[in-house]
Amino acid sequence: xxxxxxxxxxxxxxxxxxxxxxxxxxxxxxxxxxxxxxxxxxxxxxxxxxxxxxxxxxxxxxxxxxxxxxxx
Amino acid sequence: xxxxxxxxxxxxxxxxxxxxxxxxxxxxxxxxxxxxxxxxxxxxxxxxxxxxxxxxxxxxxxxxxxxxxxxxxxxxxxxxxxxxxxxxxxxxxxxxxxxxxxxxxxxxxxxxxxxxxxxxxxxxxxxxxxxxxxxxxxxxxxxxxxxxxxxxxxxxxxxxxxxxxxxxxxxxxxxxxxxxxxxxxxxxxxxxxxxxxxxxxxxxxxxxxxxxxxxxxxxxxxxxxxxxxxxxxxxxxxxxxxxxxxxxxxxxxxxxxxxxxxxxxxxxxxxx
Numbered sequence: 428x429x430x431x432x433x434x435x436x437x438x439x440x441x442x443x444x445x446x447x448x449x450x451x452x453x454x455x456x457x458x459x460x461x462x463x464x465x466x467x468x469x470x471x472x473x474x475x476x477x478x479x480x481x482x483x484x485x486x487x488x489x490x491x492x493x494x495x496x497x498x499x
Numbered sequence: 500x501x502x503x504x505x506x507x508x509x510x511x512x513x514x515x516x517x518x519x520x521x522x523x524x525x526x527x528x529x530x531x532x533x534x535x536x537x538x539x540x541x542x543x544x545x546x547x548x549x550x551x552x553x554x555x556x557x558x559x560x561x562x563x564x565x566x567x568x569x570x571x572x573x574x575x576x577x578x579x580x581x582x583x584x585x586x587x588x589x590x591x592x593x594x595x596x597x598x599x600x601x602x603x604x605x606x607x608x609x610x611x612x613x614x615x616x617x618x619x620x621x622x623x624x625x626x627x628x629x630x631x632x633x634x635x636x637x638x639x640x641x642x643x644x645x646x647x648x649x650x651x652x653x654x655x656x657x658x659x660x661x662x663x664x665x666x667x668x669x670x671x672x673x674x675x676x677x678x679x680x681x682x683x684x685x686x687x688x689x690x691x692x693x694x695x696x697x698x699x700x701x702x703x704x705x706x707x708x709x710x711x712x713x714x715x716x717x718x719x720x721x722x723x724x725x726x727x728x729x730x731x732x733x734x735x736x737x738x739x740x741x742x743x744x745x746x747x748x749x750x751x752x753x754x755x756x757x758x759x760x761x762x763x764x765x766x767x768x769x770x771x
Contacts (some may be wrong), residue, residue, distance in 0.1 A: 452708030453701060454523030468519065468697065480691050484734050485645045488687050491735040495544065495686075496566045498638050 500616075501771040502718040505675040506710070507552075507624070508703055509545060510682030511724035513743040519697060523704040524722060528753065529745035534726040534738075535758040539564045543726035543738045546602055548758060549677065550626040552725065553611045555762025562608040563626040566634070567599035601634070602626045612673065612765050619673040622663055629677070633658075637683070645687060649695060656680040656699075660706060667713055673769060678703065685728035689736025711747070719768050720747040723761070 438446075443458075450461030492498045508524075513531040516524045535551040537544035538558055546566050547558040554561045568574055569592070576582055585591070589599070604611075604627050611627065613619040623629050633655045640651035656678065663676045680699045688696040707722065714720070727739035744761075746753050753764055 449705065452523075452705040454521070454704060454708060464520065469694075480645055484691060487733045488645065488735050489641060491686055491731075491733075491737065492641070495540070495738075497634075497683075497686075498641055 500672060501768050502671070502715065503673050503721065503765055503768050504710070504714060504718050505673075505721045505723055505765070506707065507549065507675060507677040508681050508722060508724050508743075509549075509625075509677060509679045510685045510726060510728045510738065511700075511703070511722070511743045512681070512685065512727035512729075512739065513724075513741065514727070515696070515700060516743060519700055521700055521704045523707045524700070524743075524745060526707075526720065526722065526745040526747045527749050529722075529743070530754070531727075531741045531743060532755045532760070533757045534740055534742045536740075537564055543740065543742075545679075545682065545725055546626040548725035548742075549624060550607060551758045552723065552761045553613070553621075553624065553627065553675070554607065554609050555759050556609050557759065560609060562606055563602050566601060566625070568602050568606065569597065569599050573597070601629050601631050603628060612675070612762060615766055615769055616672045618671050620666060620669060620671045620675070622666060622674075622676040623659060624675060624677050633679075649684070649687065652680060652683045656702070664709070664713070667710070673765070678706075681724070682728070685736040687735070689728050690730045690734045718747075719750075721745070721765070725758070 446461060447458050450458045453461065455461040455464060489498065511524070516529070534543040535548050535557060536542055537547040544564070547564045550561045550563040551557060558564045569577070577588060582588065607627065613621050621628055636655060637648065637651055641648040659678055667674065681696070681703065684696050684699045707720070710720065722743070722745045724743040726742050728736045729739040731737045742758065744755055752767070755761055755764060
């Protein structure tokens with residue numbers, strides 16, 4: 428297991444309470460596990476490297492949805 | 500009798516659930532199964548796929564293979580020459596005041612899981628009792644651009660969640676509900692805006708957590724998708740050939756391989 432360091436940060440109480448609830452509902456063991464998960468996903472996942480949608484991309488999405496009968 | 504709750508998450512992708520480590524969606528046992536192909540579209544398609552799941556029959560047998568219908572006669576005429584050659588038929592018919600409607604229970608030719616018990620609730624099921632309003636809303640939103648479309652997808656989703664959680668308090672032995680956020684955002688965001696899609700998956704995981712708190716422990720919770728979502732070279736997402744399933748109990752006999760298998764598995768669970 429990778430070495431861990433202890434970092435102390437202050438966060439708003441309401442955010443903390445929301446995170447506790449979110450961790451529980453989404454099936455994580457505790458808030459620590461949930462925060463590490465979210466940060467890992469946001470920072471380390473190449474999936475989220477942002478690409479901006481162009482007008483051409485929008486048209487391709489519309490074509491796809493039209494072909495599947497979702498929109499007119 | 501075991502209570503059965505089916506959370507139908509349209510296009511929930513097996514690979515993404517595993518990659519994004521969403522334990523709440525994986526539950527105790529999970530897997531992938533071969534999705535049913537729509538004869539009309541040549542690939543898995545929502546209305547025919549869900550109708551196969553709730554009937555255990557193929558589209559050729561249950562009779563649902565599209566979202567919309569103009570009624571038997573007009574549907575038939577539209578596929579024959581010379582009408583088949585005319586483009587934009589839907590727009591022309593709309594101008595003539597002829598509106599399609601979504602397929603519903605009365606067109607399904609065979610019995611469904613909802614006939615297995617008198618205390619069953621079906622909510623938003625495509626091909627069975629899906630309301631038309633969300634379709635109309637989304638259809639209007641996309642005309643204003645992708646951002647408005649994504650915003651509306653979330654609005655519709657929140658409305659579905661609230662309606663569902665309200666109905667969950669009713670008496671039932673079998674409850675099935677359908678959510679389309681993973682499908683709608685999957686088509687848009689599978690390649691270009693995955694963070695938005697991840698947020699949707701996380702939201703579905705959160706919903707499962709809320710549901711687990713609200714239902715008795717002996718309820719069998721089945722999470723199910725009709726097909727997955729794969730990235731396409733044109734930057735969109737399209738339906739993949741397999742679906743996702745998971746259950747909250749260690750039932751070894753629950754091991755679906757094909758979409759037609761679910762009917763008998765649900766029937767067996769209801770008899771336990």
